[in-house]
Amino acid sequence: DAGVIQSPRHEVTEMGQEVTLRCKPISGHNSLFWYRQTMMRGLELLIYFNNNVPIDDSGMPEDRFSAKMPNASFSTLKIQPSEPRDSAVYFCASRVQDQPQHFGDGTRLSIL
């Protein structure tokens, strides 16, 4: 079975540019989670969706961050404009009701 697929794996861009991260959850999973991982703060939940509907976005750091899930097989996390402090590894995870979350291999984002 294909796991959670994230793209791109690496992204290097300049400050002020728009960044779009993509995630394809595991087929049949109805919840999707976006996390950010840094050395200083570890893994932090940014937002999660249930049945394509955003449920809790309290972890989204600022209005520069937005996330969408237009259908059950695709989600995006967008940063506009990007800043150097947004540099981190961004993970997407999915699960089916009451089962463990399964993670993708992340997008390593570097903002210069």
Place this chain on the structure above:
Amino acid sequence: EDQVTQSPEALRLQEGESSSLNCSYTVSGLRGLFWYRQDPGKGPEFLFTLYSAGEEKEKERLKATLTKKESFLHITAPKPEDSATYLCAVQARAELTFGEGTQLTVNP
């Protein structure tokens, strides 16, 4: 607010030297405690879920236990391929709250 504290931050073992990792937590209404393994450049990989105090689960050289305040991940006779960061997380609602992790290195 849910809190998870893992110790030690880093642990070096010789191959075959058994040890334990600790995960202390405070949460209102625990629905599950999760252990994940993370290798460099990879996402966390699910290992175990524990639901209630007294529960134990095993997988190869790993055994996870749970009390009302903490969980232990026991590693018996570790091998170099067990080297990774081990993450503990608690679930009270839908989302997980993660600890900072324990970076385990097993030397041959």
